[in-house]
Amino acid sequence: MPASPMPPEPPQTLDNPARRTLLKGGVGAVAALGLMPLIPVARASLDTLPDYVAWKRQQDLILHGRETIETQRGAIRSGVVTPSRTLFVRNNLPAPDPSINDDPDAWEVAIEGVNNPRNLTVAELKRMNVTSVASVLQCSGNGRAFFPHGASGTQWTVGAAGCVVWTGVPLKHVIDELGGPADGVRFLTGTGGEEIPEGLDPKDIMVERSVPLEAMETALLAWEMNDEPLDLAHGGPLRLVIPGYYGVNNVKYVKRVALTEEETEARIQTSGYRIREVGVGGSPDQPSMWEMNVKSWVTLPLESAHEGRNLIYGVAFGGTRNVDRVEVSLDGGESWQDAELIGPDLGPYAWRPFVLATELSPGDYRIVSRATDEDGNSQPRERYENERGYLHNGWEDHGVTVTVA
Structure with a gap:
């Protein structure tokens, strides 16, 4: 799999700090997406874990915000697999209602860009095939706190990363079962199932990411993490996992997986998660945050x-x-x-x-x-x-x- 095109050496997110406090509609949501000038506000600190991650081990974590929770550097020690209760949390949008996990096997994902496109439930995916893959999950901005120019976004040090074991069906197997890729496709595009606030253009806010088609060979649709059903905080009932790629490409609550001719036009792809010089805006011609570096x-x-x-x-x-x-x-x-x-x-x-x-x-x-x-x-x-x-x-x-x- 080719490495991401990078500036001088290494390789790639839309990490707007206001996004973690996104309101459901209104001025707050628009400002959070950079559609109007942002008014500086003090970041509220958290004393306790939010309800949706209350099961985690708080003493192992740094609470940056409701959607941004970092693993303490010392909590990893010599661990090979990061315990779920210690793993960091990073959401580009607030998680969906917990009820989506009431019957996880009923969750549907649309598979498109294949010769026989169709919707599949998690229950159907579980009958197709299964594999487990250990992979580092890392936010693109891990290490941001060390940048002297004060890069906007969560000030992660080293704890926006962990190593977990995903269990699910290889995406390549699903695509083969549906007749293989359609002609002319060049990208693998995943769409998340977060709720889009009313009154906004979905492309401005939706979590939809495209990666090179080669990633199809190793990607999987995962319903378990560390041998447990995938919880809401980490993308359950179903997550698109692309081993070796930065976390933003591992789309949570995945509701659509498409093989496409072009990259998505969602803002998180066209200008977000792009590598550019300090002071320069994001654009599609810049390197995207795809494969992780050493x-x-x-x-x-x-x-x-x-x-x-x-x-x-x-x-x-x-x-x-x-x-x-x-x-x-x-x-x-x-x-x-x-x-x-x-x-x-x-x-x-x-x-x-x-x-x-x-x-x-x-x-x-x-x-x-x-x-x-x-x-x-x-x-x-x-x-x-x-x-x-x-x-x-x-x-x-x-x-x-x-x-x-």
Whole structure:
């Protein structure tokens, strides 16, 4: 699968901060979409989890807003699979009414752009085939808080990411069952089932994303996450999952999957989630946030450590490629040591925990990590400056300063 076209090196969301407080219609909704000048407002902080995610483990989370909840860096530790109760939450629109999960098998998705298009229920999909895939789920803006120009959107550090196991039917199998792709199609387009406020052009607000047709080969329609029915917060009853691609392309509450000749004209595609210089608006000719780039960060220790032997943990992933090597530096990148990949290898789309055993004397250490994928792509030192604070995989910003007493 080809990598996304990128600026200098790496690869790709519409992450308008007002979107997370979108009102159902009216001036608030229009402003949230950038259709009129935004009036700066103070962001309300949350003390407790919203009802739709009340089942999560709050001490593992950072509550940015109702639709934007980050995993604490230290909550991952050496985990291979991120527990659902710890996984971050990122919604471009408020989640639909919880009643859509009352009878998840009855949920319908329209399959179009094939020779025999039709609507299929989740129950019918479950009878077609089934597979499980481990994949990193990551928001395009993960790492935005490190950008000095103050990129708008949720100020994620490293916690808008997790590694989960999806279970569902391979999309390629569904398409083959329906006669294969129609002639001339070049993109895979998924449409979400969120409610569109009245009075607005659906294209201005709908979650509808297009990715290159090659993604069809690995995509699946998932109804389970981490061996449990897919909950509302993470896209249940049914989610389009595209392993190795940024989270926005993994469309929640998917109600339409179409093989199309052109990319969708929805605003989230035409100008949202585009890579551009600081101060430049989004447009369809700019690179889109598709495949993820190689990335890693330290998860333990974070602030202090004891004198003597220590274990330094972290996670690394390569998007659509296997991680080949992880190096750790204790002096901010002046020298490097090879870390050991630990835990089972769950495939090219999953992350690999790593560990470095080392002796530490009293003092301060700037600990950073650098991953390299199987094609030789390594994390750069610096971030790629861009307007929306996307695709940050620079190792320097992602480091931690640890004091050994």
